[in-house]
Amino acid sequence: MMFDVRVQLQTFDPEQEQRALREALPGIGAMVSFVGILRDLNHGQAVHEMVLEHYPGMTEKVLHQLLEEARARWSLAGGRIIHRVGALHPTDAIVLVVTASTHRSDAFRACEFLIDALKTQAPFWKRELTPAGPRWVQTREQDALSAARWKSG
Template sequence: MPVRIQTEDFDLSVELKKLRAGDARIGAVAAFVGTVRDRNDGSEVAAMTLEHYPGMTEKSLEEIIEKAKARWDIYDVLIIHRVGPLQIEDQIVLTAVTSAHRGEAFAACEYVMDYLKTLAPFWKKEETPEGARWVDARLSDDEALKKWQ
């Protein structure tokens, strides 16, 4: 399955090995792993909770993958996104792309992440010393998305 939304952690090496298995055409694998950091917007972050819209989220991510495949000469894409409560340093998301060459893999991986950060239906709530807060979309994410349009 190219898209998985799950509460449990993932093993990067296992996932990349499965993605590459049996495909001798692959000359490049580009991967991005996003993690929970301890600061955001100038405040300490103790933990976070990610929520999503089941069904709609998977469909949105599958559409992003199809757009990437139409744009670059890539073979496969994997997106694993965690939801639920997460702690500092926990893995949140894995995006991995296979292709014959690194240029296509890197570009498609960045594209998928830029679209995921701005258009996929996820909501993030951070626990801070000031209390819980929902995180608004970042202008920098919107700006990153513009380069692909």
């Protein structure tokens, strides 16, 4: 089994990360991934840059806890969460969540759970730089609703 979490300033290659996980787990039958990408437009305004801040140590702890919760709920052979921090620009990959399992249903559910939970529970703060000046990104109501559906099991 292979499970890991990384919070980093450096860019990453989602395809390379998926390939490495797949090659390390020859017994899997399914791998599901989500890549979050910085948009150049949010709430009708251009976004030139986004700065992601986090609580070092606490952020990694929360992401590990979420991965452990996914492992307890679904039959997973592996999982990987990579999240960028620092200055990002449109088209940059922000986050990668990958889950691997013998069967697709567990991999799909675990991946969806992880990204929903990450959006609402991980201690990240996002500040967008727009033509009108900087602004903090608030949690969307839809993100909270998506995360709440997993509470019932």
